[in-house]
Amino acid sequence: MPVVTMTVNGKSVSGEVEGRTLLVNFIRDQLNLTGTHVGCDTSQCGACVVHIDGKAVKSCATLALQADGADVTTIEGLAAGGDLHPVQRAFKEHHGLQCGFCTPGMIMTAVDMIRRKPELDEKTVREELEGNLCRCTGYHNIVKAILAASEEMRA
Amino acid sequence: MYQFDYHRPANLKEAAELLTKCDEAKILAGGQTLIPTLKQRLAMPSDLIDLGALKELSFIKAEGDAIMIGAATPHADVAVNADVRKHLPSLAKLAEGIGDPAVRHKGTIGGSLANNDPSADYPAAVLALDAKIHTTKRLIEADEFFKGMFETALGEDEIITEITFPHPKRAAYVKFPNPASRYAMVGVFVAETPMGIRVAVTGAGQEGVFRVKEMEDALAKDWSADAISGIKVPAENMLSDLHGDAEYRAHLVTVIAKRAVAAAI
Numbered sequence: 242m243p244v245v246t247m248t249v250n251g252k253s254v255s256g257e258v259e260g261r262t263l264l265v266n267f268i269r270d271q272l273n274l275t276g277t278h279v280g281c282d283t284s285q286c287g288a289c290v291v292h293i294d295g296k297a298v299k300s301c302a303t304l305a306l307q308a309d310g311a312d313v314t315t316i317e318g319l320a321a322g323g324d325l326h327p328v329q330r331a332f333k334e335h336h337g338l339q340c341g342f343c344t345p346g347m348i349m350t351a352v353d354m355i356r357r358k359p360e361l362d363e364k365t366v367r368e369e370l371e372g373n374l375c376r377c378t379g380y381h382n383i384v385k386a387i388l389a390a391s392e393e394m395r396a
Numbered sequence: 397m398y399q400f401d402y403h404r405p406a407n408l409k410e411a412a413e414l415l416t417k418c419d420e421a422k423i424l425a426g427g428q429t430l431i432p433t434l435k436q437r438l439a440m441p442s443d444l445i446d447l448g449a450l451k452e453l454s455f456i457k458a459e460g461d462a463i464m465i466g467a468a469t470p471h472a473d474v475a476v477n478a479d480v481r482k483h484l485p486s487l488a489k490l491a492e493g494i495g496d497p498a499v500r501h502k503g504t505i506g507g508s509l510a511n512n513d514p515s516a517d518y519p520a521a522v523l524a525l526d527a528k529i530h531t532t533k534r535l536i537e538a539d540e541f542f543k544g545m546f547e548t549a550l551g552e553d554e555i556i557t558e559i560t561f562p563h564p565k566r567a568a569y570v571k572f573p574n575p576a577s578r579y580a581m582v583g584v585f586v587a588e589t590p591m592g593i594r595v596a597v598t599g600a601g602q603e604g605v606f607r608v609k610e611m612e613d614a615l616a617k618d619w620s621a622d623a624i625s626g627i628k629v630p631a632e633n634m635l636s637d638l639h640g641d642a643e644y645r646a647h648l649v650t651v652i653a654k655r656a657v658a659a660a661i
Contacts, residue, residue, distance in 0.1 A: 243402065244485075247554065259399065260399070260400050260401055260402030260444065261397040261398070261399060261400060262404075263431075275530060283435070283436075284431070284432045285427070287496070287498065290498055293501075296499060296501040296616060297498045298474075298498050298501050298502050299499070299502075301429065302427060302428055302431045302432060302499075302502070303425075303431070303502065304402065304427070304431065304444075304446075306404065306446070307404050307424075307427065307448050309404070309445060345587045348500070348599055350497065353497065354497065357497075369497055371496040371497075371578065372493075372495065372496025372497060372498050377466075386609070
């Protein structure tokens with residue numbers, strides 16, 4: 242079987258995979274990083290979003306082998322030295338979650354969104370969340386959390 | 397997913413050789429349509445040839461009166477590129493509206509065109525702007541490229557390398573997205589190009605993207621939304637499903653085309 246090697250959350254990792262192994266399965270089943278979720282498995286819900294070379298992508302619509310040599314960040318890699326990332330902190334403070342299933346994908350999408358668009362407004366946040374579904378919150382507190390984090394990170 | 401062999405060629409020559417050599421190979425570009433399709437076991441390729449390592453296929457160049465876009469350029473790059481935004485703002489807006497941010501980071505223009513989904517956005521731009529599609533073998537005119545739903549003029553061992561768009565005098569793309577999937581139920585790209593006025597419709601036709609000659613002729617005489625308000629495409633050629641029947645889509649084509657003409661810059 243082919244061997245895939247990549248950097249995940251700053252550590253070099255490798256493992257044997259099939260051609261058809263999805264990146265999300267490599268991350269969850271072989272690296273035991275289960276923070277990245279599989280929600281819909283049809284690439285619509287965004288619970289599986291991770292960063293590849295700094296950009297948000299759906300790890301359920303990416304083969305592990307496509308990420309060979311890449312730099313991958315998962316939700317477990319955000320809290321540097323145990324301190325929550327500003328986006329994680331904002332989700333906590335603004336109650337941006339209820340059941341929490343969509344949260345890892347929401348946060349990874351939010352970090353990418355703030356990187357690309359430092360001047361966020363509510364309309365833009367809602368548009369940018371098009372690929373992330375939440376069935377609990379009605380999105381209001383998620384939007385509030387992202388706006389608060391973006392403001393804090395800009396300061 | 398069914399089992400397949402994965403290949404990651406280092407250059408275009410190697411990719412083309414693999415495509416000829418392998419039995420039932422498919423090209424993997426961004427994979428945003430292909431991987432979900434494979435997961436549903438709707439396709440069973442023997443081999444996947446990943447173009448991900450071919451950095452030479454990911455570029456945007458502005459030369460003379462044209463913009464050249466490499467086939468493996470992701471939608472997100474087209475959406476923010478300064479040259480595209482300056483000379484082809486309609487195309488930047490189209491790219492910005494495909495799928496969602498994560499899809500736009502991976503999905504590519506070449507992948508979208510080769511797949512020719514009847515609801516895809518890029519085919520409308522290529523057809524309306526009279527773009528040229530360069531492949532590993534030849535140059536294909538937009539009018540010759542789209543051959544019906546999921547069908548193109550591409551040969552089995554041919555790979556798209558670049559798309560050349562002329563600068564239009566004015567153009568716009570407006571789509572009516574399905575409220576759930578966000579795919580175009582009707583998307584209309586109107587353009588006044590150096591070669592004339594063209595109107596291309598995606599999302600609606602049973603045979604995929606198509607031109608509306610009657611609207612083009614009317615707009616050539618009078619570039620205004622009013623000039624096409626009485627022109628309706630025949631409902632019998634439209635897609636019909638639970639999201640909207642053929643009559644509804646035919647009606648939408650005129651409505652959205654008028655909005656596109658009014659929005660053209």
